[in-house]
Amino acid sequence: MQLTNRSKQVDRRPMNWAEKMYMPAILKGMKITLGHFFKKKVTINFPEETRPFSPVFRGLHILNRDEEGRENCTACGLCAVACPAEAITMDAAERLPGEENLYREEKYAAKYEINMLRCIFCGLCEEACPKDAIYLTETFAPANYSRKSFIYGKDNLVIPDPKKDPEGYKKAKGLIDERKAKANQQTA
Numbered sequence: 001m002q003l004t005n006r007s008k009q010v011d012r013r014p015m016n017w018a019e020k021m022y023m024p025a026i027l028k029g030m031k032i033t034l035g036h037f038f039k040k041k042v043t044i045n046f047p048e049e050t051r052p053f054s055p056v057f058r059g060l061h062i063l064n065r066d067e068e069g070r071e072n073c074t075a076c077g078l079c080a081v082a083c084p085a086e087a088i089t090m091d092a093a094e095r096l097p098g099e100e101n102l103y104r105e106e107k108y109a110a111k112y113e114i115n116m117l118r119c120i121f122c123g124l125c126e127e128a129c130p131k132d133a134i135y136l137t138e139t140f141a142p143a144n145y146s147r148k149s150f151i152y153g154k155d156n157l158v159i160p161d162p163k164k165d166p167e168g169y170k171k172a173k174g175l176i177d178e179r180k181a182k183a184n185q186q187t188a
């Protein structure tokens with residue numbers, strides 16, 4: 001009894017000379033190749049060309065500074081608590097007299113690390129932050145050879161100081177503004 005109509009009768013007739021030379025199979029293959037030759041390419045010349053990211057793409061994090069170059073993060077730990085991957089660790093410290101130009105509030109993150117191998121780029125840290133301090137951007141972690149290099153510290157995360165690198169600061173702020181605009185679009 002035949003259960004489906006998917007079975008095919010096997011062709012057992014002897015091959016003719018053209019079939020023995022694989023001519024029909026070659027022509028069939030060439031037809032498929034030529035058919036694809038004139039179709040629009042699905043691949044791109046990465047990294048020279050890049051595709052636009054999805055509006056909901058979430059990439060590498062950055063830690064924000066205010067216009068005076070002071071770090072926004074107060075090491076409250078809410079991002080670490082919100083993180084489902086337990087990828088964020090930090091050490092809090094008290095701001096000392098004379099450090100008002102470095103840290104916006106009395107407490108700051110002396111150490112702040114994100115393990116990018118654990119991170120699932122969910123964006124919950126960004127949503128949990130009450131200090132406008134952490135944002136995910138449209139960049140991704142570059143490939144590397146050691147696991148240690150995927151632990152991003154403050155030197156990788158904090159955006160440039162506007163007094164020392166105004167161009168870098170402006171660029172980083174542009175990424176943050178872009179991120180905020182997209183978040184507003186999604187909630188609208």
Ligand code: SF4
Nearest residue numbers: 083119120122123125
């Ligand atoms: S994006 Fe998600 S997983 Fe990654 S550090 Fe933030 S909260 Fe954790």
Ligand code: SF4
Nearest residue numbers: 073074076077079129
């Ligand atoms: S990034 Fe935001 S939520 Fe995380 S410790 Fe700093 S201030 Fe708190």
